[in-house]
Amino acid sequence: MSTVYQQRFESLLDGLNAAVQPGEQFTLGYSAEHSQFVRFNHAKVRQAGLVSQASVQLRLVREGRQAEQQITLGDDAELDRQRLHDALAQLRQTLPLLAVDPYLNLDDSNWHSHSLLEQPLPELDEVLALVEREAGDLDLVGIYAAGPICRGFASSFGAFGWHQANSFNFDWSLFHANGQAVKANYAGQAWCGETFAARLRQAREQLAHLGRPAVTLKPGSYRAYLAPAAMDEIAGMLCWGGFSAQALATGNSPLQRLYNGDAQLSPLVSFSEQVSGSLSPAFSDEGSPRRDLLLIGEGRALERLVSARSAVEFGQQANGADSYESPCALSLAPGNLPGEQILERLGTGLYISNLWYLNYSDLPAARMTGLTRFATFWVENGQIQGPVSTMRFDDSLYNLLGNQLEDLSQEREMILSTSTYGQRSTGSSHLPGALVKGLTLTL
Amino acid sequence: MFDSSTLLRQRFAALRSTAELFSLRHVKQSQQSLSVRRNVAEPPFFSQDEGAMLTVRVNGVEAYAATADLSQAGLQRALEQAEALARRIKASSLLDLSGQTAPSGRHDHVSPNFEQSLPNLADCLELLAAESASVPRDERLVDWQASLGFSVVEQTYLNSAGAELRHAQRFIYPGLGVTASDGQDSQSRSLGRENFGQQGGFEVVERCGLVGAARWVADEALQLLLAPNTPAGQRDLLLMPDQMMLQIHESIGHPLELDRILGDERNYAGTSFVKAGDFGHLQYGSKLLNVTFDPTIHEELASYSFDDDGTPASKQFLIRDGLLVRPLGGALSQLRSGLDGVANSRACGWNRAPIDRMANLNIEPGEQTLAQLIAGIEHGILMRTNRSWSIDDARNKFQFGCEWGQLIENGELKGVVKNPNYRGISADFWRNLSAVGDRSTFQVLGTPNCGKGEPNQVVQVGHASPACVFRQIDVFGGDA
Numbered sequence: 001m002s003t004v005y006q007q008r009f010e011s012l013l014d015g016l017n018a019a020v021q022p023g024e025q026f027t028l029g030y031s032a033e034h035s036q037f038v039r040f041n042h043a044k045v046r047q048a049g050l051v052s053q054a055s056v057q058l059r060l061v062r063e064g065r066q067a068e069q070q071i072t073l074g075d076d077a078e079l080d081r082q083r084l085h086d087a088l089a090q091l092r093q094t095l096p097l098l099a100v101d102p103y104l105n106l107d108d109s110n111w112h113s114h115s116l117l118e119q120p121l122p123e124l125d126e127v128l129a130l131v132e133r134e135a136g137d138l139d140l141v142g143i144y145a146a147g148p149i150c151r152g153f154a155s156s157f158g159a160f161g162w163h164q165a166n167s168f169n170f171d172w173s174l175f176h177a178n179g180q181a182v183k184a185n186y187a188g189q190a191w192c193g194e195t196f197a198a199r200l201r202q203a204r205e206q207l208a209h210l211g212r213p214a215v216t217l218k219p220g221s222y223r224a225y226l227a228p229a230a231m232d233e234i235a236g237m238l239c240w241g242g243f244s245a246q247a248l249a250t251g252n253s254p255l256q257r258l259y260n261g262d263a264q265l266s267p268l269v270s271f272s273e274q275v276s277g278s279l280s281p282a283f284s285d286e287g288s289p290r291r292d293l294l295l296i297g298e299g300r301a302l303e304r305l306v307s308a309r310s311a312v313e314f315g316q317q318a319n320g321a322d323s324y325e326s327p328c329a330l331s332l333a334p335g336n337l338p339g340e341q342i343l344e345r346l347g348t349g350l351y352i353s354n355l356w357y358l359n360y361s362d363l364p365a366a367r368m369t370g371l372t373r374f375a376t377f378w379v380e381n382g383q384i385q386g387p388v389s390t391m392r393f394d395d396s397l398y399n400l401l402g403n404q405l406e407d408l409s410q411e412r413e414m415i416l417s418t419s420t421y422g423q424r425s426t427g428s429s430h431l432p433g434a435l436v437k438g439l440t441l442t443l
Numbered sequence: 444m445f446d447s448s449t450l451l452r453q454r455f456a457a458l459r460s461t462a463e464l465f466s467l468r469h470v471k472q473s474q475q476s477l478s479v480r481r482n483v484a485e486p487p488f489f490s491q492d493e494g495a496m497l498t499v500r501v502n503g504v505e506a507y508a509a510t511a512d513l514s515q516a517g518l519q520r521a522l523e524q525a526e527a528l529a530r531r532i533k534a535s536s537l538l539d540l541s542g543q544t545a546p547s548g549r550h551d552h553v554s555p556n557f558e559q560s561l562p563n564l565a566d567c568l569e570l571l572a573a574e575s576a577s578v579p580r581d582e583r584l585v586d587w588q589a590s591l592g593f594s595v596v597e598q599t600y601l602n603s604a605g606a607e608l609r610h611a612q613r614f615i616y617p618g619l620g621v622t623a624s625d626g627q628d629s630q631s632r633s634l635g636r637e638n639f640g641q642q643g644g645f646e647v648v649e650r651c652g653l654v655g656a657a658r659w660v661a662d663e664a665l666q667l668l669l670a671p672n673t674p675a676g677q678r679d680l681l682l683m684p685d686q687m688m689l690q691i692h693e694s695i696g697h698p699l700e701l702d703r704i705l706g707d708e709r710n711y712a713g714t715s716f717v718k719a720g721d722f723g724h725l726q727y728g729s730k731l732l733n734v735t736f737d738p739t740i741h742e743e744l745a746s747y748s749f750d751d752d753g754t755p756a757s758k759q760f761l762i763r764d765g766l767l768v769r770p771l772g773g774a775l776s777q778l779r780s781g782l783d784g785v786a787n788s789r790a791c792g793w794n795r796a797p798i799d800r801m802a803n804l805n806i807e808p809g810e811q812t813l814a815q816l817i818a819g820i821e822h823g824i825l826m827r828t829n830r831s832w833s834i835d836d837a838r839n840k841f842q843f844g845c846e847w848g849q850l851i852e853n854g855e856l857k858g859v860v861k862n863p864n865y866r867g868i869s870a871d872f873w874r875n876l877s878a879v880g881d882r883s884t885f886q887v888l889g890t891p892n893c894g895k896g897e898p899n900q901v902v903q904v905g906h907a908s909p910a911c912v913f914r915q916i917d918v919f920g921g922d923a
Contacts, residue, residue: 039707045537049509049796050508053511055492067489072511076512076517087491128535250585251622256629357836362920365921367922370833442842
């Protein structure tokens with residue numbers, strides 16, 4: 001299995017190199033996965049299946065014009081080659097219909113990158129047996145997704161990148177009879193049955209806290225500790241155009257005022273795009289080597305994510321960002337709050353494990369709203385009193401990570417994306433928890 | 444159309460299996476995305492996707508394997524993988540589907556004007572460029588984009604009980620957006636995009652009103668930039684159809700999905716404040732509220748004759764005179780719950796399995812014109828065009844925001860306000876429905892972006908609605 005995908009990609013590349021005509025340039029992206037998906041409900045298998053998929057994305061460039069086509073690949077090398085040639089022919093017919101693209105900006109370097117990680121994945125029987133042994137008596141619901149993921153890139157300039165890794169992501173919740181739930185996850189590239197079992201047992205222990213009578217809060221401002229998974233939701237909102245050169249240049253970024261110098265965050269806040277050491281490919285979808293970038297340093301805006309296209313349009317330097325200029329490995333520097341002191345330092349307030357369904361209520365003000373979800377507790381004098389019924393917050397990032405930020409935790413969590421829209425994601429974030437003096441609850 | 448049918452039929456007939464039931468769902472999809480942003484055409488994007496999902500039932504346990512290898516050997520291999528998986532999970536399976544009847548029969552469903560030619564790429568780009576160029580020169584207008592998306596889907600469902608169900612659909616998504624900024628604040632106004640799409644030919648672009656829209660959209664973005672914030676407080680809320688669709692989607696559609704009520708989605712999309720015992724008993728809204736699952740409005744995004752599990756689709760009331768009567772649950776969920784549902788088992792493509800989804804979820808029109816709706820409001824606000832949405836995992840506590848707000852005082856429309864937001868609780872909100880617009884206010888809308896499921900899926904859903912009025916809702920503005 002290890003080299004099959006790469007051989008298929010290289011075979012297509014060879015055919016394409018032979019087919020291009022003088023004056024034509026191309027980039028060719030590749031994406032493939034063989035995935036096992038098992039959904040659970042009530043600790044039983046609700047739905048199970050296998051998905052084998054692969055596609056290439058061909059961009060053809062000639063005389064300053066460009067167009068792209070994505071095609072799904074099968075297992076027949078000759079048929080796939082024919083499909084790629086059909087795509088090439090269609091793009092050739094399309095280019096003369098287009099105007100010269102003033103923002104065309106090809107990376108003409110011939111960089112090479114190769115990463116192959118093939119730790120063995122568990123047999124499904126082992127996973128099912130562990131679920132039965134450790135959680136068979138619990139109301140477990142969630143999904144196990146596992147298998148190899150491949151990303152490739154090549155260009156007519158000789159650039160070539162390959163990224164292939166086996167990975168798994170078991171994302172689940174345990175529900176108490178009262179409807180409260182605790183969320184847990186075990187994901188990575190090196191499976192360990194004992195670690196998985198320990199995570200299941202840890203979640204079981206947390207479930208016990210949820211049996212206490214629920215606390216209902218009134219709207220108002222509350223001290224709060226946002227655990228890393230909750231911070232991931234907030235960080236996810238910033239990934240939605242926050243650092244994008246295009247969004248910043250066109251009034252569509254929630255961090256507009258920060259990058260304009262009209263606002264700043266707490267000096268505790270340093271965000272970076274930390275690609276090295278992450279699970280993401282070392283190259284962007286546009287075919288440029290990704291770079292580690294310090295986006296926000298000690299509360300002040302620094303670099304932004306600049307795609308090749310934005311670089312020309314807005315007169316900036318491209319820095320390996322994806323075409324949609326969203327971080328793929330966002331990292332927030334740790335703070336000074338030791339894990340064992342979190343409840344004590346919180347004192348009286350909310351311990352929020354997860355947030356849910358965030359959106360902007362006023363984007364230029366970086367004001368966002370969302371809800372508590374899974375294992376949110378009311379804490380008094382450092383002691384957990386009971387779970388809190390779902391509450392809505394509506395607050396500005398300039399408060400939460402600005403004047404209201406008291407500290408960030410020393411320990412950080414590496415959170416691997418569970419997204420499977422279209423394909424399994426390779427994105428991740430590395431985040432601490434945040435202790436805030438005031439979080440505004442509205443409903 | 445259906446060029447693959449003969450070959451598929453032959454290959455399906457040649458498959459060998461010991462399963463008591465097996466099916467093949469073949470999906471072929473092509474897409475084209477065109478846009479002009481700030482008077483420069485973005486590179487056109489095309490895609491071609493084709494594959495099949497083989498599903499088997501072995502001893503009452505179902506499993507699937509999805510493949511893009513459509514050769515006889517590839518399909519046979521996928522079938523065998525699915526069979527092996529079904530046997531492997533037998534001891535852990537939640538469901539025994541031995542008693543579920545398999546669909547049968549033959550039927551074709553085709554979008555209106557499916558075979559009508561569309562303008563060629565150059566003409567489409569010219570149209571978009573003209574619209575983009577119509578945005579007035581004003582240094583505060585910092586971003587604008589006109590776009591057209593086309594998607595053609597052909598699906599064939601075959602099963603070992605003899606069913607052959609085919610549909611051929613074309614979806615069209617026009618869009619226009621303009622952002623105005625003064626360096627501190629930004630305000631956007633849009634037409635179409637995530638809030639509009641229909642099945643059909645180029646008449647969809649005309650129905651959207653894209654041509655000639657750039658000037659008014661840009662003008663409204665500038666008006667918003669100069670407008671005061673929406674005042675906070677309780678007001679009667681007049682929601683136009685392009686916000687009603689979001690309100691229906693989030694606080695009626697998702698809570699009525701039967702798989703959520705059965706707990707399948709609790710780890711991701713969430714659960715529901717509605718319980719299985721509420722059907723036939725819960726007064727969901729005021730007597731004016733009539734909600735239908737309606738696959739019969741031909742141009743609406745999710746009109747079809749059969750769902751992706753092969754269940755025939757027909758119009759059904761989910762809420763009648765405010766009373767909750769029927770969930771959004773396909774054949775499997777109906778079997779599990781014992782409740783009557785609808786044909787809404789849908790998948791986003793060949794590589795994802797069907798689950799309960801919204802399809803066309805509509806509010807039936809009432810009897811008042813827009814002028815009458817406005818005249819009936821003493822202290823209120825009109826909101827149009829969704830821009831922000833957030834709701835809890837039980838689909839109860841919501842907060843939504845719109846692009847455009849306009850105050851209403853003593854039965855008359857007054858000044859424009861920016862950042863119009865409102866919040867409420869689904870279980871109470873619909874009981875405050877106090878007036879429903881007539882057919883002159885009714886619009887057939889929809890969105891291409893409804894996400895749900897593990898593994899994740901995005902499907903298109905249709906929402907048609909009149910303008911509606913809700914009494915005494917908490918509204919508020921932004922910080923800027």
